[in-house]
Amino acid sequence: MSKNKVHYLKKLEIISKINTQGLTVRSVSHDYNISVSTIKDWLRLYDSFGISGLVPGTSIKYPNEIKMKAIEDILVNHLSKADVLKKYKITQNSVLNHWIKRYNNDKTLKQRGVGVRKMNKGRITTFIERIAIVKEIIASDFNYQALSEQSGVSYQQSYSWTQKYKAHGEQGLQDRRGKSRSSDQQLTETEQLKIENKALKAKNELLEIENQLAKKLLEFEKDVTRSL
Structure with missing residues (x-):
């Protein structure tokens, strides 16, 4: 079953079986014919955003500071993408991949990125x-x-x-x-x-x-x- 075709109420039902009935992710995965990784992703979204995280099309705007920290954790600190998604409450892996791609290809984003922050050269202050x-x-x-x-x-x-x-x-x-x-x-x-x-x-x-x-x-x- 494609995770994109599962209604958010069905996702909520699956999460409820795990969180309130004590069923394991693997057993629920078998019962509903949905991959373990997909169910774990839904659990992460629910923990981070509540019910709205399960609704398709939910859009979250992230400040540049979060994007920079996430990219730094991937490229410099070598954290896994799964850990970074959870740490910064990023909705989808594709969102994180997009930031990394822009960092690698877009000079504007690079200036906001790891170790290159050159938007301002600094000045004398009191x-x-x-x-x-x-x-x-x-x-x-x-x-x-x-x-x-x-x-x-x-x-x-x-x-x-x-x-x-x-x-x-x-x-x-x-x-x-x-x-x-x-x-x-x-x-x-x-x-x-x-x-x-x-x-x-x-x-x-x-x-x-x-x-x-x-x-x-x-x-x-x-x-x-x-x-x-």
């Missing part, structure tokens, strides 16, 4: 700027690429500053190259509040987006449940 950028990166759930482009700095800069901040706090962002700490690098209370407010605003915007997505998914699952 101590206050570095703190603001790092706090926005943290608030955005570490979306280095997007914040680097937005701030006009390189990926390497934003990543390095974030690691220093995590290890040493704000003092880790001081520029100490041949200089003693100067008084103009000290944050005033007003500057500190501005930075914190900016980071809080970015975090709230991210939470609002996540809440809207969660509501839409919940409404979808309720509609599907009513049809069962």
Whole structure:
């Protein structure tokens, strides 16, 4: 039986037999004449996306940061495609293959890829700027690429500053190259509040987006449940 021709309700029935009735994947595979690998793929999709993951045509948009990490795990860290699909909640193997193909053939994607991140060459920044950028990166759930482009700095800069901040706090962002700490690098209370407010605003915007997505998914699952 082709996995593309199986109705999502049938997929849900099969998953239920495994998750609630304790049947093995192999026994269900035999009963329904569906390959073990296909059923495991449905289980992965259900674990990652719920019922919507079983519905054909479900489209998920992935940020460039996720694409880069997935490609890096395949080409550099040598993880299996199955592990990468599960780790980053990627819907289909074909989606991952498409990213890898683009990375190998498209210079634009290569610039966003492993070890080549050259979208920005970097620039000189102030101590206050570095703190603001790092706090926005943290608030955005570490979306280095997007914040680097937005701030006009390189990926390497934003990543390095974030690691220093995590290890040493704000003092880790001081520029100490041949200089003693100067008084103009000290944050005033007003500057500190501005930075914190900016980071809080970015975090709230991210939470609002996540809440809207969660509501839409919940409404979808309720509609599907009513049809069962």
